[in-house]
Amino acid sequence: MRVISGTARGHRLATFTGRDVRPTPDRVREAVFNMLASRLDSFDDCRVLDLFAGSGAMGIEALSRGAREALFIDNGATAARIVGKNLAHCRMSDRGRLLRADVVKSLGRLAGEKYDLIFMDPPYHSGLAERVLQQLAEADLLAEAGLIVVETDRKEPPTGAPLRLQRLLERRFGRVRIEFFTHED
Known part of the structure; x- marks a missing residue:
């Protein structure tokens, strides 16, 4: 796994090992950031929240592309170290x-x-995507023109949009489903 673009382009990232580990593939990250670039003026000065951070690849990619700061949240000791x-x-x-x-x-x-x-990549088939999306809406953590990117397994049902949020798009990349959410119009 590597950083795709920006100031850290080409840097290899440490990741997990094991059968149950599924870091977001480079091609999916690249597609996500291309979609984000078409919706944002730039990544400059963005504040990023990377939930279920794992290796931190999504937040680090945003930092590499100009985001001002990123907060990574994960409960695992290995994730914290990585x-x-x-x-x-x-x-x-x-x-x-x-x-x-x-x-x-x-x-x-x-x-x-x-x-x-806000990037969110909860464990697949855990039911956490919808629950955490609801919490994000209730806590009002998304900036006015902000975007939430949710990664789930394509076999899971699409994530339900809570009050005050709407789904902008849904794309599938092999086993991965990517959904973008923002504030309701």
Whole structure:
């Protein structure tokens, strides 16, 4: 896995090993960021929230493309170590913060903060995508023109949009479903 574009382009990222691990493939990340680029003026000065961060690849890609800062949340010790290692390797430790905590329990602590981009990649078939999306809407963490990117298994039903949010698009890439959400019109 590598950073696709920006200041850290080409940097290899540390990742997990094991059969149950499924980092977002480079081609899916590239497609997601192409779709984001067509909807955003730029990534400059974006505040990013990377939930179920894993290796931190999505947030680091956004930082590489100009995002101002990123908060990575994951409850795993291995994930925390890997995100820290990847931020240091890409020389982004000053713009990335890591919160090692349960995503569901930690969102309430972020009340009052606003994020331009929120990435969410919960464990597949866990039922967490819809639950966390609802929490994001209730906590009002999405900036006015912000986007939430949700990754799930394509065999799962599409994520239901909670009140105040609407689905902008849904795309499938092999086993992966990507959905974009934003504020209702």
